[in-house]
Amino acid sequence: MKEVAWSCYENLINIIQAFVLIDFMVRLYKVKYWKDKPVITRIIGTAIYAGGIILSNYFVEFEGLGMLGFVFLLWLWAVVLLEGKWYTMLTVIMLEELAVIFVSTVVILLVCLFTGIDGAELAFAICPERFFGLLLTQILLAVCLRVLANVIKEQWKPLNKSEGKIFVLVFLISLLAFLCITQVVITQNLAGINEIRLFCACGALIFLNAICFRMLINLAKKRKIETENLLLKEQAAYQKRYAKVVKQQYDEMKQIRHDMKQHYSVLENLLVQEKYLPMKKYLLKCIESINNRENLIYINNEYINAILNRKINYARDKQIDVSLTSVQEFSGVDEMELCNLIGNLMDNAVEACEKVKGQRKIELSMSQDEEKIYVEIKNTIEKSILEGNRELKTSKLDRSIHGYGMKTIKEIVKKYEGHMDIWEEMGEFCISLVLYFDK
Numbered sequence: 001m002k003e004v005a006w007s008c009y010e011n012l013i014n015i016i017q018a019f020v021l022i023d024f025m026v027r028l029y030k031v032k033y034w035k036d037k038p039v040i041t042r043i044i045g046t047a048i049y050a051g052g053i054i055l056s057n058y059f060v061e062f063e064g065l066g067m068l069g070f071v072f073l074l075w076l077w078a079v080v081l082l083e084g085k086w087y088t089m090l091t092v093i094m095l096e097e098l099a100v101i102f103v104s105t106v107v108i109l110l111v112c113l114f115t116g117i118d119g120a121e122l123a124f125a126i127c128p129e130r131f132f133g134l135l136l137t138q139i140l141l142a143v144c145l146r147v148l149a150n151v152i153k154e155q156w157k158p159l160n161k162s163e164g165k166i167f168v169l170v171f172l173i174s175l176l177a178f179l180c181i182t183q184v185v186i187t188q189n190l191a192g193i194n195e196i197r198l199f200c201a202c203g204a205l206i207f208l209n210a211i212c213f214r215m216l217i218n219l220a221k222k223r224k225i226e227t228e229n230l231l232l233k234e235q236a237a238y239q240k241r242y243a244k245v246v247k248q249q250y251d252e253m254k255q256i257r258h259d260m261k262q263h264y265s266v267l268e269n270l271l272v273q274e275k276y277l278p279m280k281k282y283l284l285k286c287i288e289s290i291n292n293r294e295n296l297i298y299i300n301n302e303y304i305n306a307i308l309n310r311k312i313n314y315a316r317d318k319q320i321d322v323s324l325t326s327v328q329e330f331s332g333v334d335e336m337e338l339c340n341l342i343g344n345l346m347d348n349a350v351e352a353c354e355k356v357k358g359q360r361k362i363e364l365s366m367s368q369d370e371e372k373i374y375v376e377i378k379n380t381i382e383k384s385i386l387e388g389n390r391e392l393k394t395s396k397l398d399r400s401i402h403g404y405g406m407k408t409i410k411e412i413v414k415k416y417e418g419h420m421d422i423w424e425e426m427g428e429f430c431i432s433l434v435l436y437f438d439k
């Protein structure tokens with residue numbers, strides 16, 4: 001009866017630990033499915049992770065390197081059910097597994113040091129020290145991961161692949177080192193002085209990992225500054241373009257007013273001479289000329305309205321058919337960043353269409369609901385763009401001044417915690433993206 005009760009207690013501890021780890025990941029990443037009920041994702045993750053631990057305990061007393069299997073299980077769950085880069089999620093999972101083994105090792109050493117109990121007895125025997133040790137471990141782990149999650153959410157930006165590989169390697173080495181220390185503690189009968197030495201070794205590992213984590217934060221801050229500078233640079237460029245567009249529209253209005261005076265004079269002369277048929281033809285030409293000059297799109301945002309009309313006019317001058325479906329008002333996103341985003345999408349689409357010898361067309365649709373803005377653009381292409389260029393790097397010779405368009409688009413999407421899909425179908429290059437904002 002005592003062993004059954006103890007087994008139930010250990011399984012409960014495993015479930016609590018699994019929930020704490022899963023909750024940590026859900027706090028940092030958006031769920032892919034059941035977005036209105038994230039508890040479903042938590043339950044699935046908790047069941048998978050806790051099931052793995054409970055199953056392994058039936059075969060081995062101490063998992064050792066088997067913990068890497070738990071890392072794989074957690075990573076697989078995250079890749080399937082959470083939104084994020086796989087290498088970034090692997091780094092975060094390694095970090096939280098490191099927290100698990102670190103907290104467990106420190107608690108074991110502290111209990112052994114202050115109670116005098118042997119490490120093997122603490123790890124495997126049914127005793128009060130083990131009961132309170134397991135409970136203390138889960139409490140400290142929950143606190144540690146909650147603090148870590150808050151720090152990461154506030155200061156950490158996603159890693160690129162090279163950075164992710166480096167920090168995964170660092171955390172993996174540290175994890176193996178902690179596993180070795182834990183193995184020594186629970187299998188060797190250590191004297192007090194050796195326990196102190198191992199405690200110091202743990203302290204040194206903690207210090208080294210704290211430095212690595214600080215480096216992560218500093219890299220995040222540096223990347224954030226670079227991103228903000230890039231966005232500010234692009235915004236300034238679009239403000240200049242907007243001012244240029246406004247001036248051109250003003251000049252066009254002046255030209256129209258001047259031309260209208262001439263047209264009225266010609267029409268008056270034709271009317272006096274009673275030449276009604278030539279008068280009708282001339283009048284139709286005037287109407288056609290005005291229609292070609294007027295704005296094509298009206299959105300209740302002067303920046304977006306000006307840029308869109310300029311881009312669409314330019315595209316049609318290049319014999320590119322443009323269709324637009326859009327709501328009249330946008331909110332929740334900085335208007336200059338949205339203008340920057342749409343402008344770059346249109347620039348890329350027009351540039352691709354100019355290379356097409358046959359039919360050229362661009363389809364742009366924009367919509368908004370209470371929590372997000374959705375943008376989709378499709379344009380004809382002469383040949384595949386993604387084939388051999390999945391990263392969409394610029395093909396222009398002067399890479400120092402080109403290639404910022406797609407990078408800017410990605411940075412804006414990342415800033416608003418959105419996502420972007422890119423694909424090709426039926427001779428068209430397609431991009432759809434979502435920007436999320438607070439209600």
